[in-house]
Ligand code: GDP
């Protein structure tokens with residue numbers, strides 16, 4: 001992916017508090033940061049993998065490090081990681097990767113995205129909508145992405161921001177699947193809503209009931225099954241459209257289909273990149289056998305290093321090091337000077353109570369008035385601006 005090859009992924013989108021994190025929790029059977037208000041501020045890539053052993057393995061990967069954790073602490077660990085990479089209030093497009101190997105989870109890789117909000121609340125920046133919409137668009141635009149649109153049964157689907165956004169990139173809905181959460185809260189008319197399909201969901205709807213409060217995941221699944229079996233209205237919805245197990249099965253199937261569809265193209269792109277790298281390698285000087293060849297190669301290296309330094313230091317062009325701020329010397333010059341000035345003021349020698357260089361200053365002051373005979377300005381070396 002770092003080489004710019006898109007891999008198929010399932011991207012979870014939805015309005016604020018529609019239940020995105022809850023759906024992921026239900027699929028993984030682990031606690032994620034969840035609740036009213038802003039929880040998910042950083043994309044969270046979750047790789048679930050079934051593992052026969054009874055103890056689960058969980059880790060987070062962010063900012064170039066790997067943190068091992070467990071089911072009891074994973075929600076806190078995600079919050080800590082979020083604060084670390086996005087600060088206190090911001091939203092960021094760099095993701096946290098998480099892996100979860102656990103008995104019975106579906107083999108799925110999904111991305112939880114921040115929820116869409118229109119109105120900034122406590123301390124959020126004024127352009128919060130644009131920030132989040134930008135992140136979401138970046139993840140759902142690639143043709144390889146499957147959009148898992150999380151809709152709360154309590155709202156009118158056509159008014160959902162997440163529907164509006166997914167329709168922008170997937171008009172016919174052929175790569176959009178809808179999960180309807182909170183079925184328990186608004187059972188009236190739900191069957192009609194999912195069968196009318198006013199909003200073009202190509203891959204269909206799955207209605208679920210997530211864990212409520214402190215329920216265990218096992219209890220939650222049992223309550224969900226009971227709800228869709230016994231409720232007078234909800235029991236009329238087709239069995240292939242209800243429950244987390246159905247959702248897990250559909251997603252695994254969809255994932256297999258897109259991987260199969262995209263694989264030939266991915267292999268082709270990898271081969272193209274590989275061929276480009278091989279021909280670049282072939283253009284490089286081969287073995288160097290004589291001192292003259294070594295010298296030529298060495299001068300070539302020195303030459304390109306010199307050209308790099310010219311670009312960075314003189315012309316202020318950073319295209320070779322776009323993301324490496326340490327290389328943006330000229331642009332950071334004022335910053336560096338300010339830091340230098342602060343350091344200078346804070347160093348012990350700047351303490352006025354100390355007699356640093358006082359002797360030397362005294363000698364200089366005593367010598368004022370004693371002048372060399374006939375001092376003329378052109379004896380001094382001339383400094384042009386460039387030399388200085
Ligand atoms: P997100 O902002 O989209 O990630 O939403 P969350 O997963 O944090 O859920 C928001 C709130 O809705 C939480 O308080 C959840 O407990 C609640 N919730 C989510 N799914 C359901 C559901 O199926 N039934 C009920 N009753 N509450 C739910």
Ligand code: MG
Nearest residue numbers: 020021039040
């Ligand atoms: Mg969330």
